[in-house]
Amino acid sequence: MSDRFHETVDRYWGQFFEISRTVHREQSAFQHIQVLENRLWGRVLVLDGVVQTTEADEHRYHEALVHVPLTSLATPRRVLIIGGGDGGTLREVLKHPVERVVMVEIDGAVIDACRTHMPALSAGAFDDQRVDLIVGDGIAHVAHSDETFDAILVDSTDPGDGAHSEAPGGVLFTDAFYADAARRLSADGILAAQHAVPFLDGPVHRAKAQRLARAFALSGRYEVPVPTYTGGPLGLGWGSAATDPGAVPAATLASRLAARGLAGALRFYSPARHHALFALSADDGIDP
Ligand code: AG3
Structure with a gap:
């Protein structure tokens, strides 16, 4: 065997x-x-x-994490990625007409392993002139940088509180981090973060949603089905001062995709999918 x-x-x-x-x-x-x-x-x-x-289902996660916030914005120009060492998030961000992407990944060994052994994930994205790749601590970067971004995407390991609270991703989900991230966003900017699987990890997911609600005027969550994440759809959280990604009309999303040369070019994301990801049920471990 x-x-x-x-x-x-x-x-x-x-x-x-x-x-x-x-x-x-x-x-x-x-x-x-x-x-x-x-x-x-x-x-x-x-x-x-x-x-x-x-390799077979990564596009679902990366398209949901990236295209939901970026298509919700009229002119996303500057993007900050925290984590994302495999490069899949970066690859999807660069499909939009962005001017600058800062990516802060704490573990250079993940970047090296994925560039060498899973090159389809980054697909050359690390060599793009628009990318500023920093191997370092995303929390410190968000706390100390004074640059602002139209989107901040947290592509990390699970938020923890349970078996994996020691994982490096766990510290990314504190009130202090979200408050710092809110200060780094432009006026209509959006933060999106992966928040583990709600059905399995409901209390963790609920705690992160409450933290987002404390840090941002507008916040909420959505879910994406990724076959190799067990236990049901993966939860994502979002926060913004002014943009509700769940309320952007499908026609607006469609015209932005067309203007960016992305209509029909993506494998999972579409305006219909965008709204489907926000259609949550009460039994997902969150709503008591
Ligand atoms: N980061 C999210 C992995 C979530 C796995 N969690 C789980 N199965 N409970 C993925 C990094 C890809 N760029």
């Missing part, structure tokens, strides 16, 4: 992958990094035992 990788995201339940090949395995200064190969999903990035992204 071939080797199996068992995910450790939940204590009581999970998933396994047949490993056709272990491509890379390393303990970095921050976390355990694996790139595995599976016949169904292609290469799989695993950090501290949790599946982060696979």
Whole structure:
């Protein structure tokens, strides 16, 4: 029998992958990094035992994290990515007519592993002239930089509070971080952040939503179905002083996509999908 990788995201339940090949395995200064190969999903990035992204379904997550906020904005010019070491978020951001993207990833080893072993994720994005790549602490950057951005995208490991509270992503979800991030946004700018799987991790997701509500005049959440994230759709949170991404009319989204050369060019995201992602049910672990 071939080797199996068992995910450790939940204590009581999970998933396994047949490993056709272990491509890379390393303990970095921050976390355990694996790139595995599976016949169904292609290469799989695993950090501290949790599946982060696979070649076959990564586009769903990255398109939802990026195109929901960026298509909700009339003129997104400057974007800050916190995390995102695999490059998928950066690749999607660069499809918009942005002028500058600052990406702050704490673990250079993730960037190197993904550029080498999962090059389709970044697809050359790290070489784009518009990109300023910083290997460093995103929290410190947001606290100390005085640059403002039209969008801030938090593409991290899970927010924690449970089995993975020690993960480097956990510290990105404090009141202080969101307050600093709110100061770094332009007047109509939007922050979007991954917030783990609500059905499995309801209390964590609810706590993050409450923090967003304290830091931003407008805030809310949406969800994206990604097959290799177990336990139901992945939750995302958003915050803004002035733009509600769930309330932008489909016709506006469609004309922006067309003006940016993106109509029909994306695999998952569309104006209809945009609004579908905001249609939440009461049983997702959030609403008591
Ligand atoms: N970051 C989000 C991974 C979420 C996994 N969590 C889970 N299955 N509970 C992905 C990084 C991709 N750029």
